[in-house]
Amino acid sequence: MQKPVIHLSDLDRTGTWLKYRNGLCNSCMATCCTMPVEVKLGDLVRMNLVDAFEAENIPAKDIAKRLTKTKVIAQFNFKQRIFTLARRANGDCTYLNADTRRCTIYDQRPNTCRNHPRIGPRPDFCAYRTK
Ligand code: SF4
Numbered sequence: 577m578q579k580p581v582i583h584l585s586d587l588d589r590t591g592t593w594l595k596y597r598n599g600l601c602n603s604c605m606a607t608c609c610t611m612p613v614e615v616k617l618g619d620l621v622r623m624n625l626v627d628a629f630e631a632e633n634i635p636a637k638d639i640a641k642r643l644t645k646t647k648v649i650a651q652f653n654f655k656q657r658i659f660t661l662a663r664r665a666n667g668d669c670t671y672l673n674a675d676t677r678r679c680t681i682y683d684q685r686p687n688t689c690r691n692h693p694r695i696g697p698r699p700d701f702c703a704y705r706t707k
Pocket residue numbers: 608609610613669670671672673678679680681682685686689
């Protein structure tokens with residue numbers, strides 16, 4: 577019988593990260609979903625947090641104000657028009673199912689999540705953790 581692979585990457589030390597390969601996510605604790613996620617307005621529309629009319633007609637800083645009040649975003653970079661999603665106290669993304677460690681909005685997830693780990697702190701490597 578094949579032994580399960582145990583690997584405990586340290587999220588803050590990219591040198592401990594594992595080279596990504598297909599299927600790795602199946603046994604991972606979704607460490608990547610504990611990193612700050614930067615999103616654009618188009619992501620927020622796809623996530624049904626902003627409607628298309630609002631996106632086209634309301635200034636981004638006003639949208640950011642509304643989403644900050646409802647604790648959907650933690651930060652807004654006015655110059656770059658980038659929003660940072662809020663996280664739970666333990667660092668988990670608010671869209672992560674705490675028990676299954678799976679994304680609850682997978683089909684609508686932001687581009688940052690879609691592109692990870694191809695684009696990220698250490699391209700093609702991820703903070704794989706089995707527990
Ligand atoms: S939106 Fe989904 S994939 Fe992206 S960090 Fe949150 S739980 Fe993970």
